[in-house]
Amino acid sequence: MDMKRLAIGTIVGGVTLYAVGYVMFDIATVDYYAANNAAASISRDVNLQWSIGLGYLYLAALLTFVLVSRAGVLTIGTGAAIGAVVGFLVWAGVDFIRYGYEDRWNLTLTIIDSLLGAVQTGIGGAVIAAVLARVPKSAMA
Numbered sequence: 001m002d003m004k005r006l007a008i009g010t011i012v013g014g015v016t017l018y019a020v021g022y023v024m025f026d027i028a029t030v031d032y033y034a035a036n037n038a039a040a041s042i043s044r045d046v047n048l049q050w051s052i053g054l055g056y057l058y059l060a061a062l063l064t065f066v067l068v069s070r071a072g073v074l075t076i077g078t079g080a081a082i083g084a085v086v087g088f089l090v091w092a093g094v095d096f097i098r099y100g101y102e103d104r105w106n107l108t109l110t111i112i113d114s115l116l117g118a119v120q121t122g123i124g125g126a127v128i129a130a131v132l133a134r135v136p137k138s139a140m141a
Contacts, residue, residue: 002138009128013060016127020120036109076126083125084118091117
């Protein structure tokens with residue numbers, strides 16, 4: 001495992017996921033989420049940005065690990081496709097578990113959130129792949 005590539009991908013991916021997540025969830029779809037949220041009191045008045053950023057770093061580390069572990073040439077297209085699949089699987093798993101435990105979202109929003117997560121991580125995967133394509137693999141990797 002090339003730790004330099006993993007670190008670079010994690011940082012670039014974390015920043016990308018954070019920025020895309022802000023645009024998607026805090027600007028573009030905030031009203032849709034509010035309209036479909038059965039328990040409005042569960043949300044914080046002010047988001048904990050450090051926690052959101054840390055969460056995106058963890059997700060970017062997973063995505064980077066998957067991308068650098070695969071054989072073959074890493075392209076923007078493969079990064080986007082792998083990112084979308086990983087994102088969908090992660091968010092669908094989390095969302096459906098939460099749907100089973102919480103009376104927060106309706107089923108439609110559970111599915112929509114998983115699909116939006118796939119778009120977000122697809123973009124993140126594409127950016128990670130674009131950056132890692134420019135970072136040479138170490139001789140020891």
